[in-house]
Amino acid sequence: MPARIPYINHFITGKKTTGEYLRMQEWMGKFYLKDFFCKFDQINNFGRFLEIGSGPGYQTTLVKEKYQPRELIGLEYSTDMIRVAEEYCWVKRISDNIKYIHGTVEDKSLIQSLGRFDLIYSTFSFHRWSDAIQGIDNLYKALNPNGILFLYDFYRGGLFYYLNVNRGLWESVRASYRPEDVRQMLTTLGIENYFIRHKGLYMDLVVKKEG
Numbered sequence: 001m002p003a004r005i006p007y008i009n010h011f012i013t014g015k016k017t018t019g020e021y022l023r024m025q026e027w028m029g030k031f032y033l034k035d036f037f038c039k040f041d042q043i044n045n046f047g048r049f050l051e052i053g054s055g056p057g058y059q060t061t062l063v064k065e066k067y068q069p070r071e072l073i074g075l076e077y078s079t080d081m082i083r084v085a086e087e088y089c090w091v092k093r094i095s096d097n098i099k100y101i102h103g104t105v106e107d108k109s110l111i112q113s114l115g116r117f118d119l120i121y122s123t124f125s126f127h128r129w130s131d132a133i134q135g136i137d138n139l140y141k142a143l144n145p146n147g148i149l150f151l152y153d154f155y156r157g158g159l160f161y162y163l164n165v166n167r168g169l170w171e172s173v174r175a176s177y178r179p180e181d182v183r184q185m186l187t188t189l190g191i192e193n194y195f196i197r198h199k200g201l202y203m204d205l206v207v208k209k210e211g
């Protein structure tokens, strides 16, 4: 099994880098987030949403437009990303009911202070968390009854694990998890009601909290 090589710099910072990341998302997002949104359509939960590692806000605005959550909070550690995301939402005129919070998914008291959610989701951030088990535990506890946790990320394996065609992608794939890693984390936490799917370059986890 290809060994996991964790990230050293977990967060994406710098005004130039975060602006470039948004431009990359605008250019390629419809393509690489297509499968994520297909899955999101099936989940079909409404109400209060929490997005982890919201980055420059591109997918936040798509989620807001498409699913009209009552409230949407983006949690992000990079203040540069938050600045770009807030500006992007303002330009798109969809800032209503969207709030960005500075912090990490591992911060138990911060997550607790945000209240309960009907849907917690994340795209391409899970592999960067410094403590994935703590992160999942915090998020699971922040779900309302029947609430859903949906983590969408890369899968560790395949050609991109070995081929350094794009440094960012290569490092991300190498730092990502495999279904067996995630299963082990969920067993440690005593979480049983979940579904893990691996599809090509991607892997996702859906956890449902019993009502």
Ligand SMILES: C[S@@+](CC[C@H](N)C(=O)[O-])C[C@H]1O[C@@H](n2cnc3c(N)ncnc32)[C@H](O)[C@@H]1O
Binding pocket: 010, 011, 012, 013, 025, 052, 053, 054, 055, 056, 059, 075, 076, 077, 078, 081, 103, 104, 105, 106, 122, 123, 124, 125, 128, 129, 130
């Ligand atoms: C690769 S970007 C993904 C951005 C966006 N979600 C997307 O799909 O393109 C990962 C983001 O997660 C943030 N991040 C990484 N670890 C985090 C943590 N432990 N808590 C909160 N945000 C984190 C990074 O700062 C970065 O903005």
